[in-house]
Amino acid sequence: MACRLLWASRVASHLRISVTQRGFSSVVLKDLKYADSHEWVKIDGNKATFGITDHAQDHLGDVVYVELPDVGHSVSQGKSFGAVESVKATSDINSPVSGTVVEVNEELTESPGLVNSSPYEQGWIIKVELSDAGEAEKLMDSDKYSKFCEEEDAKH
Amino acid sequence: MSLSRAKDLRLPLMNLVRLKGSPILEQLHLEERLLRTSSDNWCIVNDGTNVPTIVMGMSGKPSQLLEVEAVMEDRIPVIKRFTGGGTVIVDKSTLFVSLICNKDDVPNVQPYPRSVMAWSGSLYDEVFKSVNGFQLRENDYVFGDRKFGGNAQSIIKNRWIHHTSFLWDYDVRNMAYLKLPSRVPQYRLERDHTDFVCRMKDYIERSDFVEKTVKAVRNQFTLKQVNLEDIDSYAKGGYLKTTRLLTMEELEEAMADTIQNT
Numbered sequence: 001m002a003c004r005l006l007w008a009s010r011v012a013s014h015l016r017i018s019v020t021q022r023g024f025s026s027v028v029l030k031d032l033k034y035a036d037s038h039e040w041v042k043i044d045g046n047k048a049t050f051g052i053t054d055h056a057q058d059h060l061g062d063v064v065y066v067e068l069p070d071v072g073h074s075v076s077q078g079k080s081f082g083a084v085e086s087v088k089a090t091s092d093i094n095s096p097v098s099g100t101v102v103e104v105n106e107e108l109t110e111s112p113g114l115v116n117s118s119p120y121e122q123g124w125i126i127k128v129e130l131s132d133a134g135e136a137e138k139l140m141d142s143d144k145y146s147k148f149c150e151e152e153d154a155k156h
Numbered sequence: 157m158s159l160s161r162a163k164d165l166r167l168p169l170m171n172l173v174r175l176k177g178s179p180i181l182e183q184l185h186l187e188e189r190l191l192r193t194s195s196d197n198w199c200i201v202n203d204g205t206n207v208p209t210i211v212m213g214m215s216g217k218p219s220q221l222l223e224v225e226a227v228m229e230d231r232i233p234v235i236k237r238f239t240g241g242g243t244v245i246v247d248k249s250t251l252f253v254s255l256i257c258n259k260d261d262v263p264n265v266q267p268y269p270r271s272v273m274a275w276s277g278s279l280y281d282e283v284f285k286s287v288n289g290f291q292l293r294e295n296d297y298v299f300g301d302r303k304f305g306g307n308a309q310s311i312i313k314n315r316w317i318h319h320t321s322f323l324w325d326y327d328v329r330n331m332a333y334l335k336l337p338s339r340v341p342q343y344r345l346e347r348d349h350t351d352f353v354c355r356m357k358d359y360i361e362r363s364d365f366v367e368k369t370v371k372a373v374r375n376q377f378t379l380k381q382v383n384l385e386d387i388d389s390y391a392k393g394g395y396l397k398t399t400r401l402l403t404m405e406e407l408e409e410a411m412a413d414t415i416q417n418t
Contacts, residue, residue, distance in 0.1 A: 037313055059268040064339065065215035065240075080312065083214070088241035088295055089269035089309035089316075090214050156266050 026055040026149060029120055033136050034145035035078075035096040040120065043136055048097055051124045052084070052115060055149045061087040063115040066108040066125065073101045075128060077135050082125065084115060097135045099128035168261035170197040170377035172370070173384060180205040180246055181235055184399040186387065187254050188238045191310060191317050192395035197261055199373050200319075201366060202252040208330055210234045211321070213241040213308060218402065218410035220338065225411060227333050234402040240269075241308030242337055244321050245330045251362070253369055254319035262376075267311050269295075276307070276318045282372040287359050294341040297322075301343055302354035322365070324356045 032040045038056035042049045057063065065085040075081040075095035082093045104126050108114060115123040140148060175183065183202050190198050210222065210232055218224055218234060221243045227234060232245075246252075255276065259267045265275045277292030284290035289300040297305030297320065307320040331349040344352055356365070373379065382390070 059266065059270075061269060067214070078313075085213070085215050085240040087269035087273075088213070088239070088307065089272070089311055090238065090240045091269075091311040092313060094313060152266070156264060156271065 026053065026058050027120075028053070028055075028142045028146045028149070030142045032120070032142065033096065033139035034142070034148075035094060035139055036148065037078075037092075037094040039094060039096045041096040041136070041139065043097075043130070043133070046130050046133065047102070047127060048099065048130055049124050049127045050093075050096060051119055052093060053145075054119050057116045057119045057123070060084060060089075060091060063112045066112045066115060068104040068106075068108065069101050069126065071101050071104060075099055075101060075126075077132075077138070084112070093125060095128075096139055097128070097130060098132055099130045101126050102129050103127040167376065167378045168197060168258075170199055170257075170373065170379055171382040171390065172373075172379045173198065173200045173382050173387075175200065175202040175384065177204050177206050177248065178202050179207070180209050180211060180252075181233075181399070181401060183252060183254075184211075184235065184237050185397065186384075187256065187317060187319060188310075188397060188399050189391050189395065190387075191238075191256050191312065191315060193391040193393045194256075195258065196390055197258055197377060198254070198256040199370075199377075199379070200252070200254040200256075201369070202254075203362075203366070204248040205246050205250060205252070206248065208232060208245060208247040208327075210243060210245050210333060212236050212243045214238060214398070215240070216243055218407060219413035219417070221335055222410070223333050223335060224407060224414055228404075228407050228411065230333075232333060234407065236398075236400055236402060237308070238398045239308035239310040239317065239319065242306060242339075243334055244306045245326075245333055246321050247327070247330065249325040249357075251322040251324050251356070251365065252319065253322070254317060255373070256315065256317045258315050260314065267314075267316050269309055269311070272309055272311070272316055272318050273307070276320075279372050279376070280305075280369075282375070283365065283368040284360070294343055296341060298343075299354055299359055303352060304354050304356045304359070322356050323353055324362065326353070326355065 032042050034040055038053045040051055040053050063084050063086045067083040069081050077095055077098045079095055080092040081095045083090045105124050265271050273295055291298060296303045305320045305322045309316060309318050328350055
């Protein structure tokens with residue numbers, strides 16, 4: 001746990017953002033937006049970077065493979081664009097916003113475990129050029145997402 | 157209204173499709189289609205498949221998992237399926253049970269692999285109640301320390317599938333097409349295939365297993381039998397089909413990779 005808090009602080013410091021400390025819960029970074037299917041998005045002008053959250057990687061288990069889309073592929077908000085494999089399961093990765101893929105994280109082909117060890121930094125999955133910047137309004141901020149995760153976990 | 161009917165009304169509905177000897181590629185195509193385009197729950201039972209076939213998980217690499225030369229020489233079909241997990245060789249003696257569920261109809265199960273397997277493990281606990289030594293062990297179905305069921309999953313936004321191929325019986329020669337995978341459960345302890353697996357027929361009658369499985373599913377769902385010919389009315393819309401037969405070219409490439417790496 002101490003390692004995870006140290007990691008979170010280092011990430012936050014590097015990204016110059018503040019972190020919500022959630023005790024024994026997963027890490028949620030402020031200044032990112034979140035989908036209810038547990039993907040995060042960082043928007044920078046008309047470009048966005050996506051990945052899966054710490055909550056998702058923790059529940060999925062060790063990721064052994066990431067299926068990436070091609071550059072130029074169109075992604076739509078809420079629809080699947082790729083998958084991760086962990087513990088005998090493929091799990092869809094859904095796009096938090098719509099756009100066109102401009103870059104994929106090739107590192108994940110050789111090192112899929114980056115999704116577990118660094119879900120918000122080295123484990124980023126794709127970058128897109130946004131087609132509708134307004135779509136981000138439909139996503140959750142860090143406080144809402146933290147509460148969403150707590151409620152989901154409490155139900156089970 | 158009888159008490160049992162009243163109880164049934166509280167359970168979510170699940171469609172039951174019973175197949176016999178369906179080609180495994182057709183079964184997997186059906187499952188992928190129902191997962192992606194239907195909004196119902198499904199239980200598919202296939203009593204054997206028509207020809208011996210190798211089935212790899214989504215990320216499987218033939219050069220790493222198969223004795224490619226022998227596979228090509230003997231013309232064994234190789235399929236890459238849409239779910240995760242390892243490689244199996246299936247044939248007419250294999251029993252297949254697949255469960256497709258809406259996450260809201262199984263509310264105590266989170267749509268993540270370990271939670272789904274804990275649920276399926278408890279379902280099969282009921283099936284194998286009278287058999288000594290059954291357990292879900294590190295994600296495998298075992299009797300003692302011998303695996304008899306290979307399972308895998310695919311999880312999409314609000315639904316998931318958990319499917320299993322049960323090793324009713326096997327031909328040792330078929331096992332020789334499979335290499336020892338790089339990722340193995342700890343309990344395997346470097347055993348080769350024939351020391352690691354066991355034959356389900358040594359533990360339970362075939363018809364008994366199928367009946368008890370349907371009964372265990374019926375304890376959680378109201379079952380409705382659906383014929384294969386009627387599937388179109390349940391599965392509407394397009395989807396990207398990812399389960400496929402590997403081509404000769406792909407197997408030749410795998411051969412070349414194997415030779416290069418030796």
